[in-house]
Amino acid sequence: MLTYESHHFGENNTLSHYYNYNFNFPKHLHRSFELIYVKSGCLQVSVNNRTFEIKEDECILLLPYEIHSFVTKNSSESYICVFSPEYIKTFHNMVHEKFLNNPIFTLPNDFKTLIIDKIFKGNTNLLEMKGLLYLICSEVLNHTDIIENNKNDYELLHKTLNYIQENFTKDISLQSIAKKFGYSYTYLSKYLNNTLGISFVDFINENRINYSMYLLKNTEYTITDIAFACGYSSIRSFNRNFVKITNSTPKMYRKNIQPNK
Template identity: 30%
Template sequence: MTYFPDYFKTYPNMNTSSPLHISLNTLPRGFRPHRHDFLEFSYVIDGIGSEAINEKKHPMSPGTFTFVLPYQVHEIFTTEGSPLQLYNCNFSMELLMEPGTGEGLHTMIDLGGDVPYVQLSGTENDRMKGLIEDMFREYQGNQPWRQTMLQLRLKEILVLFDRARTRSQPDIAETSSSRKGASLWPIIHHIHKHYQDDLALSDLAQQFSMSMSRISELIKETTGQTFVHFLRDLRIRHACGLLASTDMSVTEIAMEVGYGSYKTFSRVFRESRGLTPKDYRKLKGSQLPLPH
């Protein structure tokens, strides 16, 4: 049985219509091995250290930009006497998809496992630093169109990263497609795109010309969850965001996230979150800490 270190399932601002959080952190002693089911980028502005992603280590110094995929085990090491100061941004995969089309920056996820970082310098580094600093200021503020600006900055940042790593390793696409896990991300993306539908393993098997057992095995190996639990978590997370940020009725939300009846949705939500959807909304409204 595969062992996975700490598993983080939440981050600030996750249950909103714009699930993104950016922070500036100082790590005097690194950070323990962990994984999570959301995307993350980091950008070093000071200090020296290294990072291991799925046991592959790379150096970290000012200008290092790292793109961590969901479920990848990663750990940060700090060089003694040189604390790492870095920006960390956590965000949902849905922010890489264009509304209504399923297109977008999600395609770079296929390549992220092979080339997870770049070392930026010169004008390219200045541009990246400026974009991230602007994104951080926007996140801390409350200006009109704040969410739109944050999502635009996120896309600019990731495009700049993708261009930099493609220049440094022009054969990146060919290298990535030959890896064992490369075929999983189109499946994960398809689930993210269609989890509101009546989705079954048999649908995925037909869509991707693979056996149901193989797809089930890939999902379990990568996420640590069965297909059923993975699909349930996506639906419940979407429901949490709608409960927290809209006036939709609970019945409407149940239908929106893929449940045919309020009764089923309420039961599954309570099993997952420990309280009913209505109680979850009340707690959010009273600004009390929410269970995760």
């Protein structure tokens, strides 16, 4: 399942930080940078069909709109910071619509402790934060090369994904989106397939089923009401796609997540 995290949009002064133990997370993407530091163990990170093993005391920097996921095979302890491209505009301009040949790097000992304490633990000093992030970017460039990636048009991707995120519960089609943004249906269909790795229809269904899982878990709505609330015109279509994506019926999914009474 591929998710577009619109809450990590990347506006000015947007930053989130997380501590994770034995972290696993499915495929997703967002407009922000993401910095991961593995304190112990090993974290497997998949980035745009490339897989990296991030070992103890190593970091990886993920660029905006890169599709990524996390898997812990044995154990891992890690810190994550998701931050706005506007924090590091110069570096963002350097890597825009490009990718890093090897995004793995290590932090020099002379400022590693400072970065871990400030970046991953809720620093509120914006100037200090930006300075440290630029230090990290400089270290990244000491470890790798920036590679041209002519296949990506991130402005189109951003517009399209935001529109889908806001309207997937409605009756939308790729034809209507292509017309709205002034692209041909054939071009947009091929572009989304190449960029996301799945078709428009599959992406819409994954968004709808993901939302339905939230509603099944957190509301008392009937399954029929949830199907219509997620954008399906028939309960049959909803059930078919739910089973295809989750390997469970909506009824069984709700039953399995309810605590025993």
